Amino acid sequence: MGINAAVNFFVYAVLDRVRSRSCMAVFGVGSVSCGCYQGSKWSSRVEQEAVAQYAEQAAIALAAVAQPADLETWYHAHLGRNGELTRYKRSVGQCPPEQRKAMGAAINQVAVQLEQAFRARSTAIKLQQLAARMQAQRIDVTLPPRTKHSGGYHPVSAMLREICTTFCHMGFAVFESPQVELDEVCFQLLNIPKHHPARDMQDTFFVSEDVVLRPHTSPGQIRAMRQFAPQPLQVILPGLCYRYEDITPRSEIQFHQVEGLLVGPQVRFSDLKGILLRFARAIFGADQAIRMRGSYFPFTEPSVEVDIKCTLCDGAGCRVCKHSGWLELLGAGMVHPRVLINGGYDPQQVRGIAFGMGVERMVLLRYQIDDIRYLFQNDLRFLTQFV
Numbered sequence: 001m002g003i004n005a006a007v008n009f010f011v012y013a014v015l016d017r018v019r020s021r022s023c024m025a026v027f028g029v030g031s032v033s034c035g036c037y038q039g040s041k042w043s044s045r046v047e048q049e050a051v052a053q054y055a056e057q058a059a060i061a062l063a064a065v066a067q068p069a070d071l072e073t074w075y076h077a078h079l080g081r082n083g084e085l086t087r088y089k090r091s092v093g094q095c096p097p098e099q100r101k102a103m104g105a106a107i108n109q110v111a112v113q114l115e116q117a118f119r120a121r122s123t124a125i126k127l128q129q130l131a132a133r134m135q136a137q138r139i140d141v142t143l144p145p146r147t148k149h150s151g152g153y154h155p156v157s158a159m160l161r162e163i164c165t166t167f168c169h170m171g172f173a174v175f176e177s178p179q180v181e182l183d184e185v186c187f188q189l190l191n192i193p194k195h196h197p198a199r200d201m202q203d204t205f206f207v208s209e210d211v212v213l214r215p216h217t218s219p220g221q222i223r224a225m226r227q228f229a230p231q232p233l234q235v236i237l238p239g240l241c242y243r244y245e246d247i248t249p250r251s252e253i254q255f256h257q258v259e260g261l262l263v264g265p266q267v268r269f270s271d272l273k274g275i276l277l278r279f280a281r282a283i284f285g286a287d288q289a290i291r292m293r294g295s296y297f298p299f300t301e302p303s304v305e306v307d308i309k310c311t312l313c314d315g316a317g318c319r320v321c322k323h324s325g326w327l328e329l330l331g332a333g334m335v336h337p338r339v340l341i342n343g344g345y346d347p348q349q350v351r352g353i354a355f356g357m358g359v360e361r362m363v364l365l366r367y368q369i370d371d372i373r374y375l376f377q378n379d380l381r382f383l384t385q386f387v
C-alpha cells in the first residue's frame, strides 16, 4: 500500500470510527470551540462531522508535506503539546460525564492513527530524499580517471641511489663530507703536495689560497679515516664535485662522484676486484665482465683503471668504445701508505682499497647518451624519458 493510499485509508477509518460513536463534544475544526453543551442539549451530529473533518484535513495536509521542516511544522500543529489534537483532548472534560469515555477513546484513536501516518510519511520523505541524493551523487564508474601527474627522480639522482644501495648491500656505509674543502685535506693529505704536477689532473676552483670547491670526493677519505681510525672502515662517499672545465659533450663544471674506501687488517687487492665485479654486474647486467689496467693516482699504489664490456656492442667493438670492446668505468687501487698514515692508520697493521666513479658517466653508459649537458639542462622532454 502506498503512502497516499495509506493516508486515505486512515482518513476513512477515522470517519467510520467517529461516526459509529455517540460522542457529545462539539468540535470546531482548527479551534477549540468545544461547547459540548449547547444549553442542556448536545449535538452528536455536529461533533461527528467536526472530528471527521478535522481528521480528514489533517491527513490531507500530511500527505502534501514534502520537506522535513514542513513535517516538523505539521507535527507541532497537530500532535505537539499545543497542537490541535491536544486541545481536543483537553476539551473532553467539558463533555457530559457519560459521554467522556467514548469521546476520549475516539480522540485517542485519531491520535494513534495520526501518529502512525506521521511516521509513515516521515519514512517516505527520508527515502525520497535519500533516493534524490544518491541520484545526484551517482558515480559514473565508466568515466576514465583523470591523469595523475607524478614526478620522478632525475636520472643522476636515480643512479646515485642505485649505486649507494648496491654498495650498502655489500656492507658499505654512506659517509658525507664537505663540498667546500681545505686545500690540505683535498690535496696535501692525499699525497698531492703543493706545486706537484698531479694537481693538473684536476682543474680546481679556488675559493681562497687554502680553500677550494672539491674537484673529487677523495678528501672524504681523510675525513672518514680520521673519524674511525684505528677501527676498520668500509664507507662510500657520494656527492657533488666541481672542476674548472670547458662545458662540452664530454665535460661539465659540476658532476657527482661516489668514492669507496675499505680499510682493515685483512684487506687485499682481490677484494677490490670482487667488489667492483659485483658492482658492475648489479648496475650493467649479470653477464658483465671487468678489466683492470695499470694506471696512476697519487693516493693509491698500485693504481688501476677499471673497464666494463661495451654496453652497446657487448665487447665486439663499435664507434662508442672506439672498437676496443671496453668502456672505462672508474679508477681504483690500494690506498697509498702515506695516505693511511695521514688518516691515522698504521700501514704496517692495515691496508686499504679505494675506488672512485663518476655518476653522470654511469648514466651516459647505461642509456648510451652522447652528451653530458643533457643531464643539467632541466629539459622535461629529456628528463621525462626516465620517469
Ligand SMILES: [Zn+2]
Pocket (backbone or CB within 6 Å): 310, 311, 312, 313, 314, 315, 316, 317, 318, 319, 320, 321, 322, 323, 325, 326
Ligand atoms: Zn662498443
